Amino acid sequence: MSHETYALAAAKREVVGKKSRRLRRQGKIPAVLYGFGVDSTNLQLDAKEFETVYRDAGRTALVDVSVDEGRPVRVFVQDVQRHPISLALYHVDFHAVNLRQEITTDVPIVLTGEAPAVHNNEGVLLRGLETVSVTALPTELPHQIDVSIESLEALDDTIHVSDLSLSGDYQIVTEPTEMLARITAQQLEPEIEEEAEELEEGAEAGVEGETDAAAEGGDEN
Known part of the structure; x- marks a missing residue:
């Protein structure tokens, strides 16, 4: 099975907490790298570049993340947080894995x-x-x-x-x-079914009313 290779460049991040908003205004997103063979490290990377890679790689393709132009670390995208309304990127988790372990x-x-x-x-x-x-x-x-x-x-x-x-x-x-x-089997939507039942009941009531009226008219004669 052939697998496409994806790559991202990142830098170590000193800014944390609420100060990360400044990064986002600059087109950067805060991230964290952790897992096999690495120390947990706060990162920052270009938001557009990440979106491009993530659109194709998702969470099931390996991504080579280079920190400060260092040796690439093979990771999976573990988690992606977005703003609940704008859906703008908020934070990303990268999980380094042991390539020899299932x-x-x-x-x-x-x-x-x-x-x-x-x-x-x-x-x-x-x-x-x-x-x-x-x-x-x-x-x-x-x-x-x-x-x-x-x-x-x-x-x-x-x-x-x-x-x-x-x-x-x-x-x-x-x-x-x-x-x-x-x-x-094809089924009508519940609302459509209810409307159909109401129309059918209305039609039946109308028929019954006409029948009763006709019967009363017959009695008068």
Whole structure:
């Protein structure tokens, strides 16, 4: 399995606490580096450069972080904090790992293709798990696992974790019976169903009213 290499340049950070706001105004973000073989170190790095790398690498691809142009440290992005409203970057955690020791982490499931049952309007696609737990050496960890849904041809057709075919040197430890995708019957939205029921009840009440009125008119005659 081939893995793309990502790299980031960082510098040691002296500014901490509320003073970090000044860094953010300068287009920098505060970060921390910790883990295997390194001392916990406060860092700062360019926000745009990080966003570019993180968009592709996510949390399942190794990133080489060079501190003050020193020897790169192989890390995973462990945590990303953002402003709750603007979603601007607030803080990043980098976790250095032992490349010779297996780790277990969640890997995204990406559904690919088109389900024939959906294309033919025979049902709708119900999404199951969005990630699965994978055990592997850091260098063998898949960035994502692609799952074709083109085998979903009829109602109730399902793809389980047990249906996944491994394409690398890693092990999926999520329960095999867990569902990833399924074709289900099309259902009206609850609000639409309620409106339909109200209209139906109203129509029935109208018919009953007309019947009663007709009956009363017949009695008068």
